[in-house]
Amino acid sequence: MSQIGFWDILTNLIFATGWTVLLSIISFIGGGILGLILLFARIGKRKWLQHVVKVYTEVFQGTPLLMQLFLAFFGLGLMGINVSPFLAASVALILWTAAFLVEIWRGCVTAIPKGQWEASASLGMTYVEQMRHIILPQALKLSVPPTVGFSVQVVKGTALTSIIGFVEVTKAGTVLANATFQPFTVYGLVALIYFALCYPLSLSARKLERKLNAAH
Amino acid sequence: MNYQFNFEWIGTYWPVFLAGIWMTTKLIAVGGVVGIAVGTFCAWARSLGPKWLGIIVAVYVELIRNTPFLIQLFFIFFGLPALGLRLTEVQAAMLAMVINLGAYSAEIIRAGIEATPKGQFEAGASLAMSPIQTFRHIVLVPALQKIWPALASQVVIVMLGSAVVSQIAVEDLTFAANFTQSRTFRAFEAYFVSTAIYLGLAILLRFILIQIGHSIFATKRRASR
Numbered sequence: 001m002s003q004i005g006f007w008d009i010l011t012n013l014i015f016a017t018g019w020t021v022l023l024s025i026i027s028f029i030g031g032g033i034l035g036l037i038l039l040f041a042r043i044g045k046r047k048w049l050q051h052v053v054k055v056y057t058e059v060f061q062g063t064p065l066l067m068q069l070f071l072a073f074f075g076l077g078l079m080g081i082n083v084s085p086f087l088a089a090s091v092a093l094i095l096w097t098a099a100f101l102v103e104i105w106r107g108c109v110t111a112i113p114k115g116q117w118e119a120s121a122s123l124g125m126t127y128v129e130q131m132r133h134i135i136l137p138q139a140l141k142l143s144v145p146p147t148v149g150f151s152v153q154v155v156k157g158t159a160l161t162s163i164i165g166f167v168e169v170t171k172a173g174t175v176l177a178n179a180t181f182q183p184f185t186v187y188g189l190v191a192l193i194y195f196a197l198c199y200p201l202s203l204s205a206r207k208l209e210r211k212l213n214a215a216h
Numbered sequence: 217m218n219y220q221f222n223f224e225w226i227g228t229y230w231p232v233f234l235a236g237i238w239m240t241t242k243l244i245a246v247g248g249v250v251g252i253a254v255g256t257f258c259a260w261a262r263s264l265g266p267k268w269l270g271i272i273v274a275v276y277v278e279l280i281r282n283t284p285f286l287i288q289l290f291f292i293f294f295g296l297p298a299l300g301l302r303l304t305e306v307q308a309a310m311l312a313m314v315i316n317l318g319a320y321s322a323e324i325i326r327a328g329i330e331a332t333p334k335g336q337f338e339a340g341a342s343l344a345m346s347p348i349q350t351f352r353h354i355v356l357v358p359a360l361q362k363i364w365p366a367l368a369s370q371v372v373i374v375m376l377g378s379a380v381v382s383q384i385a386v387e388d389l390t391f392a393a394n395f396t397q398s399r400t401f402r403a404f405e406a407y408f409v410s411t412a413i414y415l416g417l418a419i420l421l422r423f424i425l426i427q428i429g430h431s432i433f434a435t436k437r438r439a440s441r
Contacts, residue, residue, distance in 0.1 A: 063376065064380075067379060067407055078404055
């Protein structure tokens with residue numbers, strides 16, 4: 001048996017990081033699309049739809065992501081679907097991400113002054129036209145920094161998928177730590193990899209926020 | 217889908233869940249109180265403390281905020297024994313929660329401190345208060361009052377995040393679900409029940425924290441009138 005050296009550990013971890021990145025992108029894009037649909041329901045005119053989305057966000061923000069992953073893993077299995085950890089992880093992370101994004105974006109829409117609604121209504125715009133031309137373009141500008149900031153949570157959230165058996169960088173770290181008996185080095189490296197992924201996102205979120213505040 | 221849901225096992229396994237709830241409660245009680253204390257110190261260090269301390273705290277805050285809690289937990293429990301620091305599972309979980317909440321609450325509290333008008337510092341100094349007295353009586357309390365809702369949310373997030381401590385064999389609420397499903401093979405039901413309990417705990421914890429906020433800051437306001 002050959003020894004597993006430092007470079008073997010590092011290359012294996014970096015290879016597994018690809019899966020972390022892929023899962024993060026899938027969750028973020030999927031969650032973004034679902035979040036946008038839910039946003040329209042949340043700020044729309046129908047009361048019961050607003051309530052459904054409110055309960056949805058309350059449940060997904062009020063329960064651990066780990067539990068959501070377990071429920072997706074075993075729940076999809078009950079429906080007769082052959083679940084891979086990757087599928088369960090994607091489904092749970094998309095639902096979880098959407099719940100947070102819809103609240104972030106709702107905050108941005110409600111931050112638009114009421115006068116903007118009234119002004120556009122007085123120009124005879126319909127609800128859809130108001131949204132399309134007046135409200136959403138302004139809300140979009142407000143939403144960029146917190147959305148980028150939340151992407152950090154998504155990357156970190158993917159670490160939990162190791163627990164349902166998806167092999168991304170945390171799981172690879174666990175396997176390597178057990179194989180090499182060097183948990184200090186391995187988990188230290190894993191932490192640094194996550195830091196390298198997340199810190200640029202955190203920094204750009206902060207920079208975008210400062211730019212937005214300066215513009216006003 | 218013709219799966220029959222079965223919750224009969226609750227009759228046998230409820231003490232496991234109760235013990236799990238108690239462990240999760242203990243973890244967030246210690247993690248919450250000590251974590252906010254650490255966060256307050258770090259917020260002071262970053263906004264008003266000496267420069268070198270501010271830099272150390274900034275590095276700590278950024279490192280923790282940009283890595284997953286699970287990795288922090290593994291690093292503390294599996295990694296630190298290499299440096300001679302051997303902790304029990306529960307100690308490691310509590311330490312990880314304190315370190316995690318400390319970093320997040322530091323940023324939240326700092327935002328409150330930096331929102332304090334400069335005139336308040338000057339007013340404190342003109343009353344011959346020491347910098348520590350000014351911080352304690354004039355800066356910190358209104359700062360905490362301002363950011364209390366955000367702090368409460370963060371404590372709830374840390375409580376929910378504590379679900380992963382079952383990975384280092386802490387017998388918390390998630391452990392209860394894992395244990396039950398391995399005995400009964402009722403995985404979905406076991407996780408469903410524990411998820412519902414977590415939701416209840418989150419709502420309860422938020423309510424308690426908001427009440428604590430009301431009582432602390434209401435008396436302060438009355439006293440200062």
